[in-house]
Amino acid sequence: MLASFTPPSTIENGLAPVAGCVVVDDTRLALERRRTGLSLWESGHLAEAAEALSAAAEFAPDDAGILRDLGSVLWATGRHEEALQPLARALEIDPRHLQGWLTLASVAHAAGRKLSAEHAFLAALDLAPDCVDAVTGLAFLYFEAKRYAEAAKQFEAAVAPGSASPHLWACLGQTRQLLGEFAGARAAFEAAARAAPQEASFVQKHARARFIETAISAPVDAAIEAYREAAGNAADDIEAVCRDAFQCLAGFGHVAGAARLAEALLARAPDDPIIAYHLDALTGVQRERAPDAYLAACFDKYAAKFERHLVETLGYDIPAQCNALLLQTGRRFENILDLGCGTGLAAPHLAALGGALTGVDISAGMLERARARRRYHRLFQAEATAHLSSHEETHDLIVALDVLIYFGDLATVFDLVSSRLAPGGIFAFSYEFGSGRDYSFLTTGRFAHDPDYIERLSRGRFDYLADVVTTVRLEANAPLEGRLVLLQRV
Numbered sequence: 001m002l003a004s005f006t007p008p009s010t011i012e013n014g015l016a017p018v019a020g021c022v023v024v025d026d027t028r029l030a031l032e033r034r035r036t037g038l039s040l041w042e043s044g045h046l047a048e049a050a051e052a053l054s055a056a057a058e059f060a061p062d063d064a065g066i067l068r069d070l071g072s073v074l075w076a077t078g079r080h081e082e083a084l085q086p087l088a089r090a091l092e093i094d095p096r097h098l099q100g101w102l103t104l105a106s107v108a109h110a111a112g113r114k115l116s117a118e119h120a121f122l123a124a125l126d127l128a129p130d131c132v133d134a135v136t137g138l139a140f141l142y143f144e145a146k147r148y149a150e151a152a153k154q155f156e157a158a159v160a161p162g163s164a165s166p167h168l169w170a171c172l173g174q175t176r177q178l179l180g181e182f183a184g185a186r187a188a189f190e191a192a193a194r195a196a197p198q199e200a201s202f203v204q205k206h207a208r209a210r211f212i213e214t215a216i217s218a219p220v221d222a223a224i225e226a227y228r229e230a231a232g233n234a235a236d237d238i239e240a241v242c243r244d245a246f247q248c249l250a251g252f253g254h255v256a257g258a259a260r261l262a263e264a265l266l267a268r269a270p271d272d273p274i275i276a277y278h279l280d281a282l283t284g285v286q287r288e289r290a291p292d293a294y295l296a297a298c299f300d301k302y303a304a305k306f307e308r309h310l311v312e313t314l315g316y317d318i319p320a321q322c323n324a325l326l327l328q329t330g331r332r333f334e335n336i337l338d339l340g341c342g343t344g345l346a347a348p349h350l351a352a353l354g355g356a357l358t359g360v361d362i363s364a365g366m367l368e369r370a371r372a373r374r375r376y377h378r379l380f381q382a383e384a385t386a387h388l389s390s391h392e393e394t395h396d397l398i399v400a401l402d403v404l405i406y407f408g409d410l411a412t413v414f415d416l417v418s419s420r421l422a423p424g425g426i427f428a429f430s431y432e433f434g435s436g437r438d439y440s441f442l443t444t445g446r447f448a449h450d451p452d453y454i455e456r457l458s459r460g461r462f463d464y465l466a467d468v469v470t471t472v473r474l475e476a477n478a479p480l481e482g483r484l485v486l487l488q489r490v
């Protein structure tokens with residue numbers, strides 16, 4: 001700002017300026033800097049443009065237009081955090097500026113400030129309820145945050161005018177599919193495929209959605225026919241279609257449809273241990289634990305996408321939660337055993353807690369990824385109870401995260417763990433919540449356990465250090481309740 005400022009009106013009124021002071025018009029200077037800034041921006045000199053616009057904003061700190069320009073150019077240079085302040089200030093001055101809210105929303109989103117972005121999109125919608133940019137921006141924001149019901153509402157609003165792009169229809173289809181609304185998903189994919197029949201991915205998605213919708217209540221042959229009719233030349237391998245649909249239906253609890261698909265798949269591949277086991281789970285055949293052949297085949301197959309799926313899609317963060325509980329004990333551990341270590345998601349946490357870290361897993365595919373982390377001192381490919389029986393070594397920490405869900409009866413596991421833990425050693429594990437029975441074999445193929453059962457198994461040989469109710473992961477996109485427990489060997 002200038003040291004001395006005399007408003008033009010004073011001069012016009014014939015009053016003499018203070019002797020010795022230069023009379024300068026801040027507004028004119030602001031405009032000049034703004035013009036320079038915009039032309040620098042236009043010619044691609046973003047950093048210099050930001051400097052000029054910043055100077056303009058100093059001359060006219062309450063000029064919303066200049067502040068918006070400054071925020072926008074800072075955004076364009078990737079300085080998202082710095083861009084937020086002038087954009088927000090511009091909206092304090094001129095809260096009815098629709099584009100201002102949209103820009104603030106985009107910048108806040110890019111800066112990772114999801115709540116501010118949501119607030120800005122909602123403010124834009126208050127001003128213009130039909131604003132397509134705000135509706136779609138909000139839809140993608142909710143989708144990213146896995147708030148699928150809200151995302152679906154916004155995508156529905158975005159396609160409502162009828163002129164929506166096939167991509168928006170496909171996004172609506174995807175969102176409804178994630179919500180398990182299979183008829184709605186099919187309708188949305190159908191609209192996408194109709195709008196862009198040359199786009200094979202839309203045609204395939206529509207055909208697969210028809211398969212799923214049909215398979216819920218009709219024989220598998222009818223689903224295959226519906227699929228082929230919709231897919232035409234874009235048809236995929238039908239077995240892959242059946243497998244994906246099976247996972248979808250089983251995941252959303254369409255037990256009868258999933259069982260029919262499992263039977264059809266088993267007829268094609270009678271030795272498939274994965275499908276055979278799931279068919280038992282779906283049709284109520286009782287099991288005491290998941291068989292080794294199933295575990296090895298299932299996790300070998302799953303290994304490549306395990307982390308992305310479990311962590312990103314299913315929101316699994318039990319290793320971090322467990323680490324927080326272990327840190328609260330204030331202890332270091334010399335000899336740690338990670339039972340069912342999988343790809344080693346817990347390894348970075350466990351390795352930081354102490355000395356030697358050993359991992360055991362039945363799946364070679366999972367172990368290969370655990371090995372690549374280079375955090376384990378030793379890795380064994382073995383069934384967990386077989387390993388505990390044959391290795392007499394004692395540990396001061398044994399963890400089993402997301403592993404007891406593959407055992408029904410836990411008596412052997414508890415006996416063996418307590419015999420391999422040094423006095424004072426800790427057993428840390430998670431399990432899925434069940435009630436009524438000691439353990440229940442679920443249609444998902446996993447086991448849920450009653451906390452009373454865990455308490456009975458612990459009595460006399462373990463003390464509870466922690467017993468935390470938590471979300472173990474998402475199931476059909478809803479939080480699944482479980483427990484994270486720390487027991488101390490007496």
Ligand SMILES: C[S@@+](CC[C@H](N)C(=O)[O-])C[C@H]1O[C@@H](n2cnc3c(N)ncnc32)[C@H](O)[C@@H]1O
Nearest residue numbers: 299340341342345361362363366383384401406
């Ligand atoms: C859902 S993953 C969890 C992996 C890891 N604990 C984590 O938290 O990321 C379950 C792992 O346990 C292994 N597993 C399940 N039952 C097992 C058993 N009885 N013996 C050895 N490994 C087992 C599977 O192979 C798989 O790698």
